[in-house]
Amino acid sequence: MGRYVEASCRLCRRERQKLFLKGVKCYTDKCPLEKRNYAPGQHGLRRRQKVSEYGVQLREKQKVKRMYGVYEQQFRNYFEMATHQKGRTGENLLRLLERRLDNVLYRLGFAASRKSARQLVLHGHFLVNNKQVDVASYLLKPGDVIKVTDASKQLDSIHSSLKRIKEGMLPSYLQLDKAQLTGTFLQVPERSEIPLPDVNEQLIVELYSK
Numbered sequence: 001m002g003r004y005v006e007a008s009c010r011l012c013r014r015e016r017q018k019l020f021l022k023g024v025k026c027y028t029d030k031c032p033l034e035k036r037n038y039a040p041g042q043h044g045l046r047r048r049q050k051v052s053e054y055g056v057q058l059r060e061k062q063k064v065k066r067m068y069g070v071y072e073q074q075f076r077n078y079f080e081m082a083t084h085q086k087g088r089t090g091e092n093l094l095r096l097l098e099r100r101l102d103n104v105l106y107r108l109g110f111a112a113s114r115k116s117a118r119q120l121v122l123h124g125h126f127l128v129n130n131k132q133v134d135v136a137s138y139l140l141k142p143g144d145v146i147k148v149t150d151a152s153k154q155l156d157s158i159h160s161s162l163k164r165i166k167e168g169m170l171p172s173y174l175q176l177d178k179a180q181l182t183g184t185f186l187q188v189p190e191r192s193e194i195p196l197p198d199v200n201e202q203l204i205v206e207l208y209s210k
Contacts, residue, residue: 057207060200067196068097069114074137079208090201091191098173098189101128102136104146108176108183109165110158125152140185148181171195 051059065075082092097103102117105126111117118136120126126133127147128140140146148158162178170176173189191201 054207054210057203060203061207064094064097064196064199064201064204067114068100068103069118070097070137076208079204088191090205093204094191094194094196094199094201095188096139098194099139099141099185100136101126101133101138101140101146104140104174104183104185107171107174108146109162109170110146110148110181110183112157112161112164116157116161120152120158125149125155125158142185142187144185146183146185153181 061075065072070078078096079089079093081096082089085092098107101121102111102114105111105117105120106114110126111120121136121138122134124132124134125148127149128138128144130145130147132149148155152158158181165176165178171189172193173185173187175184175186177183
């Protein structure tokens with residue numbers, strides 16, 4: 001499966017919201033969204049047409065899909081899995097996405113972005129329950145322990161990324177030991193625990209239910 005290789009910041013500008021795709025850059029004044037808070041392209045500044053109900057639902061889906069870095073078929077597969085679980089489908093969808101190994105590494109601070117986390121996983125820098133896992137979409141279960149391999153403990157990218165995680169920043173369903181370079185996925189999060197305040201997952205459910 002291919003990957004999006006164009007400028008990531010264009011995706012944030014298209015959604016007119018920070019998707020935190022570029023790591024540290026997203027937290028600085030260098031973020032293009034700070035200066036050009038309009039859609040990319042020649043006519044982006046003048047693109048102010050009225051958005052239909054379908055358009056609003058589509059943009060919400062695209063926003064979440066791009067935020068987690070998954071492609072359409074993969075996203076739809078997660079949605080199908082969510083429909084077969086107990087509870088609200090939209091919340092189940094977000095819980096599945098949060099369980100992805102690349103997302104958890106990003107949340108723990110081992111990577112500056114989910115894209116960086118995917119690369120680290122593919123290169124075999126992490127163990128899950130003492131077994132090497134090189135699949136970024138691996139779904140973690142409660143109690144799973146993630147460790148940096150011994151050979152990778154000196155990686156500057158991991159240590160510099162961990163510096164952004166301050167006390168109280170970590171979601172309640174994760175536990176981090178910076179000294180040992182380990183993290184634990186404590187539990188599948190409730191919707192209120194997932195740090196996505198600007199996401200309305202019900203719009204995605206409505207879109208796929210058409």
